[in-house]
Amino acid sequence: xxxxxxxxxxxxxxxxxxxxxxxxxxxxxxxxxxxxxxxxxxxxxxxxxxxxxxxxxxxxxxxxxxxxxxxxxxxxxxxxxxxxxxxxxxxxxxxxxxxxxxxxxxxxxxxxxxxxxx
Amino acid sequence: xxxxxxxxxxxxxxxxxxxxxxxxxxxxxxxxxxxxxxxxxxxxxxxxxxxxxxxxxxxxxxxxxxxxxxxxxxxxxxxxxxxxxxxxxxxxxxxxxxxxxxxxxxxxxxxxxxxxxxxxxxxxxxxxxxxx
Numbered sequence: 001x002x003x004x005x006x007x008x009x010x011x012x013x014x015x016x017x018x019x020x021x022x023x024x025x026x027x028x029x030x031x032x033x034x035x036x037x038x039x040x041x042x043x044x045x046x047x048x049x050x051x052x053x054x055x056x057x058x059x060x061x062x063x064x065x066x067x068x069x070x071x072x073x074x075x076x077x078x079x080x081x082x083x084x085x086x087x088x089x090x091x092x093x094x095x096x097x098x099x100x101x102x103x104x105x106x107x108x109x110x111x112x113x114x115x116x117x118x
Numbered sequence: 119x120x121x122x123x124x125x126x127x128x129x130x131x132x133x134x135x136x137x138x139x140x141x142x143x144x145x146x147x148x149x150x151x152x153x154x155x156x157x158x159x160x161x162x163x164x165x166x167x168x169x170x171x172x173x174x175x176x177x178x179x180x181x182x183x184x185x186x187x188x189x190x191x192x193x194x195x196x197x198x199x200x201x202x203x204x205x206x207x208x209x210x211x212x213x214x215x216x217x218x219x220x221x222x223x224x225x226x227x228x229x230x231x232x233x234x235x236x237x238x239x240x241x242x243x244x245x246x247x248x249x250x
Contacts, residue, residue: 022217025210032207047180050173074159081156106163113171 021076024069031066060114067110071103147231151209154202162199193249201242208234 042049053059078099086092141149172183186192212230216222221230 022214025214029207029211047173047177050180054170054174070163074155074163077152077155078159081152106167109167109171113167113174117174 017076021073024073027069028066028073031062031069034062054114064110064114068107071107075099075103142228143235144227144231147209147212147234150205150235151213154206154209157202158199158206161195162202165195165199197242197246197249200245201238204241205234205238208238 038053039045042053045053054063079096082092082095082099086095169183172179187196212221212234215230216227221227
């Protein structure tokens with residue numbers, strides 16, 4: 001028997017993306033303020049200050065959280081643009097797969113930059 | 119039979135042709151939010167990673183990076199990306215405030231969109247002064 005008033009939009013993908021976009025945005029705002037504060041603390045950024053800042057494990061983890069937020073935020077945004085303007089399904093899927101590949105690559109690059117060298 | 123009739127589905131008024139619509143100011147700021155987001159994705163993320171990586175590699179690499187960024191074209195790219203970041207950042211904060219029901223009436227929304235537009239340009243101007 002068909003239930004008449006069932007909810008047909010039960011997956012809530014939209015709600016999840018909406019919230020994700022805002023949580024990652026707030027994380028990036030906080031990191032931006034942290035960078036500003038550190039730049040002021042060191043009186044500008046030269047090589048020594050840059051090295052000193054990135055030597056701290058807590059800062060590396062904060063940077064990783066920022067980059068993860070940035071990449072996830074970018075995915076939601078670029079996907080929205082693709083859904084609005086790239087109409088042929090095959091092209092949209094191609095674009096989306098390319099974007100995912102790029103973002104995963106950036107995540108790998110981030111890890112390499114943060115923990116690969118020293 | 120009448121009970122089995124499907125409701126009339128009217129086509130939704132989706133109209134996104136950017137060359138045929140004239141946006142009000144909040145709409146223009148919203149469009150720039152998207153455009154700057156796309157720009158930051160395409161150019162901002164790789165440049166940021168490259169910058170951090172070169173900056174950490176060695177004093178020579180740091181100086182080489184600084185040298186590369188001193189080129190007029192590089193400065194222009196940096197300036198555009200800085201403006202894109204400011205605009206996206208401020209428009210995003212405006213968005214969060216709207217979500218919290220702050221400034222949702224039309225006059226406030228117009229004012230805040232103008233503020234976002236102008237403030238981002240002023241901050242970009244400050245960056246330009248520092249760069250040149």
